[in-house]
Amino acid sequence: GDSVTQMEGPVTLSEEAFLTINCTYTATGYPSLFWYVQYPGEGLQLLLKATKADDKGSNKGFEATYRKETTSFHLEKGSVQVSDSAVYFCALCPPYNTDKLIFGTGTRLQVFP
C-alpha cells in the first residue's frame, strides 16, 4: 500500500544552519505531496505542497521538490531560526483515493541559538 517514510529525529541544529529533512514515498500513480508542521501546543498547519512531478512547493523559506524519479519530497531551508523548532510531517494524498492523507511518522526539529 501507499506509505511515507521520513527521517527519524530529533534533528538538532544551531540557528542559521542548513536544514534537510528527508521524505520518500511509495504510491501508485501521481499522489499529491505535502509538508505539515506542528508547533508546540498547536495543531497541524500546511507548510507547502506539490501536486505534480517537478513542482516545487515553498513557504516561509522552506522548499521541497516533487521528484518522481526518486519518489522523494525532501524539505530544505537554507537558514533555520529558533522559531522553526517544531515537528514536521510529510504526507501524501493518493490520486485514486482522496479521502485521506497518509503521513510519515514526523521529524522533530530543535534549533538552538
Place this chain on the structure above:
Amino acid sequence: GAGVSQSPSNKVTEKGKDVELRCDPISGHTALYWYRQSLGQGLEFLIYFQGNSAPDKSGLPSDRFSAERTGGSVSTLTIQRTQQEDSAVYLCASSSGGLAGDIQYFGAGTRLSVL
C-alpha cells in the same frame, strides 16, 4: 470561526466510560476527516465524510469507535467503553472539496487520556 474548532481540548476519562469528541469544520467545507495521533503510531486516518455520501470508515480501529456528521457540518466522534490504548490526540480536519490536491485544515485536537 475562521478555522476548524474541536472540543474539548482535553478529556480525561476512566476506562470503560464513553466519550464524545466534537468537531466544527470551516464553514462551507464539504469534506471532514478524523485522524488519531498517538505515540509510536504517528498520525493515522480514522474516518472521512464527503457531502451526503456514505462515510469511509475504513480507518476505525474497532466497533467501539463511531462518528456522525449532522447536517453536513458538525461531526461527533464517539468512543464507547474506552480503553487505555485509546489515549491519543484526536484531530479533525476539513477541506473544501475532498480532491487529492485540496488542503486539509486541522483543528488543534482533543487530547484524550484514559485512566
